[in-house]
Amino acid sequence: MASAREEILNRIRDARVPAAEPVVRGYHETGTGGVELFAERVADYRAVVHTVTDVPAALERLRGKRIVVPADVPPEWLVDGVTWLHEPLTIEELDGSDGVLTGCAVAIADTGTIVLDGGEAQGRRALTLLPDYHLCVVRADQIAASVPEALRRLEPTRPLTFISGPSATSDIELNRVEGVHGPRTLEVLVVQPQ
Amino acid sequence: MARNPVTWLGSPTFPKAAHTALADTQLRQNLRKATGTIRGRRAAAVGEMTDWEQLRVAGEQIKNDVLARLDTLLVQLEESVTARGGVVHWARDAEEANRIVLDLCREEGANEVVKVKSMATAEIGLNEALEAGGVHAIETDLAELIVQLGDDRPSHILVPAIHRNRSEIREIFQRRMGVEVSDEPADLAEAARVYLREKFLTTKVAISGANFAVADTGSIVVLESEGNGRMCLTLPDTLITVMGIEKLVPTWQDLEVFLQLLPRSSTAERMNPYTSVWTGVTEGDGPQRFHLVLIDNGRTATLEDSVGRQALRCIRCSACLNVCPVYERTGGQSYGSVYPGPIGAILTPQLVGDMHDPQAASLPYASSLCGACFEVCPVRIDIPSVLTHLRAEAVEAKGLTAESVAMAAAAWVFREASRYEKAQKAGSLARFLARDGRITSLPWPGSKWTSSRDVPAPPSESFRAWWRKNRG
Structure with a gap:
């Protein structure tokens, strides 16, 4: 008896679907939005956005809190007055923290999205999932105007997380409610060059 | 061959079920409110895109290309996933898929698994099959949880509990979670957060579906809102993903089309809160064992029909349900399947593959052929044409048994x-x-x-x- 794999592949071949017409990408592959549009669209999803030039000064808001950071956090972010929680951390330690501070890989102006890829200043995925508060630092040069431009900047085989606002649901009468399982507060620092 | 669980055993034909549903004024009120809300929001989200039509055409063409080269692309996907440390399984039908997943759970010694909302696993009746095998599946999507705790059936592709209003949800939560909670949506969401938190942190096996799989990289994509998906895709040791063989896109670039089409059509957002992409296994981040189960379950038979195969372009956004005048009045459960509404009326009978089944054969009649579904479909499935095509088949099949x-x-x-x-x-x-x-x-x-x-x-x-x- 043929394996399921062979049988399915044979059935597909037997269906003899004719070749498709070439894909016409007539949509916009680039956009014009930048920092301003990104900040506006992130705020639309009830994330808190600040445009800053001095990151350490802006991190004053974390004073007195217990904040998770990725292993390769930029040293200048580790300001005084905050209890910094360094990896390795257990699930329970992440869950019991006050929040997490990370950078990002790419951001998208059109949709107000932040993309994490586990690269520089981001850490593994659980870090930005279990703490109830996520403060994300986005440099102006990391903002792509459109979805197509953002995907081009990403390496697909890395573990990617696209984040657009805090966790939400539309499951009760199709109304959007913020705050379910992921961080209930998303705060974004958009960093303009000095 | 076992019956395809895509339709629920013992469901009446559509006209009979609709007759009963139409008498339920509460149901109609809940649906009118919910679909009315989402229709307006979708129109706004789509309205701000000046290239929406071009995106729809590209979406249609990419999916047609997938169907034309499905064998090659599936083999390519298998190679990419395997090269990155994943294991690929193939299942001809629901029974075979359920057995594969149950065996994997047993290998892990799991008697409890957490689940991300997935149409594919609902279609094959996975939860029931796991339960029969001694493995309890916990639904973690809020609407799926409402359906599961209410011992209910789903009625919508995106929001399976769309037929329930806030006070009904409150009653279900109080009864099954044993907590006092108000009927404020924020409080209900909080109750679900507390109820599921420990499960997320301790369960070792997760089961998900997939919105897209990228053939040339082996990347799997899941779109969600609540973060329950991220929990399941990140915290457990083992991840089992079940997906229909048609959910492919050929290249990473093709995703740029669908990541624009799907959120606006589905939840009417510019982008859904969370999208996760993973490729096989990544050391030190997320599940260290990954299984991908590819299911046919009637799809290759659907592929043979030159008119009907376009239903396989569907990306499960549910926009067609929200605009359908028949769906709004009868609700999703009248369709007797996890796939209700206009897309269900063309997809379900084809997956069943037996027009002698009176319930499946009645579904292509669940439409006034008004065409609203085609207008909103992000991959331009001409649902009215497929409906009339299937009606002809139903008539012909009926003749073979009767007169x-x-x-x-x-x-x-x-x-x-x-x-x-x-x-x-x-x-x-x-x-x-x-x-x-x-x-x-x-x-x-x-x-x-x-x-x-x-x-x-x-x-x-x-x-x-x-x-x-x-x-x-």
Whole structure:
């Protein structure tokens, strides 16, 4: 008896679907939005956005809190007055923290999205999932105007997380409610060059 | 072969189920409110895109290309996933898929698993199969949880509990979670957060579906809102993903089309809160064992139908449900399947693959053919054309067991006297086929009749023929 794999592949071949017409990408592959549009669209999803030039000064808001950071956090972010929680951390330690501070890989102006890829200043995925508060630092040069431009900047085989606002649901009468399982507060620092 | 669980055993035909649903005024009120809300929001989200039509055309073309090269792309996906440390399984039908997943759970020693909302696993009845095998599946999407705790059935692709309003949800949560909670949506969401938190942190096996799989990189994509998906895709040791063989896109670039089409069509957002992409296994981040189960379950049979196969372009956004006047009045459960609404009316009967099944055969009639579904479909599935195509098939299939086609043909024949005469001549010829004065097989269309009964042989000369010869 043929394996399921062979049988399915044979059935597909037997269906003899004719070749498709070439894909016409007539949509916009680039956009014009930048920092301003990104900040506006992130705020639309009830994330808190600040445009800053001095990151350490802006991190004053974390004073007195217990904040998770990725292993390769930029040293200048580790300001005084905050209890910094360094990896390795257990699930329970992440869950019991006050929040997490990370950078990002790419951001998208059109949709107000932040993309994490586990690269520089981001850490593994659980870090930005279990703490109830996520403060994300986005440099102006990391903002792509459109979805197509953002995907081009990403390496697909890395573990990617696209984040657009805090966790939400539309499951009760199709109304959007913020705050379910992921961080209930998303705060974004958009960093303009000095 | 076992029956396809894409339809629920014992469901009445659509007209009967709709008749019952129409009498439920609470249901109609809940649906009118919910679909009205989402229709307006979708129109706004789509309205701000100046290239929406170009995106729809590209979405249609990419998916057509997937269907044309499905064998090659599946093999490519298998190679990419395997190269990155994943294990790929193939399942011909629901039963085979369920057995694969159950065996994997047992290998992990799991008697409890957490689940991300997935149409594919609902289609194959995975939860019931796991339960029968001693593994309890916990639904973690809020609406799926409402359905599960309410011992209910889903009624919408995106929001399976769309038929429940806030006070009904409150009642279910209080009864099943044993907590006091108000009917404020934020409080209900908080109750779900608390209820599931420990499960997320301790369960070792997760099961998900997939919105897209990228053939050339082996990347799997899941779009969600609540973060329950991220929990399941990140925290457990083992991840099992079940997906239909048609959920592919050829390249990473193709995702740029669908990541724009799906959120705006589905939840009416510029982008859904969370999208996760993973490729095989990543050391030190997320599940260290990854299994991908590819299911056919009627899809290759659907692929054979040159008109009907376009249903396989579907990306499960549910926009067609939200605009359908029939769906808004009857609700999703009347369709007797996890796939309700216009897309369900064309997808379900094709996956069942048996137009002799009266319930499946009744679904293509669940439409007024108004065309609103086609207008909103992000991959331009011409649902009205497929509906009429399937109606013809249903009629033909019905004829094989009963006499409806023969009767329909009879009505056509009786309409004009000359046709009637020609038919009678054909009837006379039938005498040559008769043994012992009984006809056991007639050429088409008469075969539709004789397959279920014998016909008395007609007289050698009809009355009309006799009259014309002798009196005409």
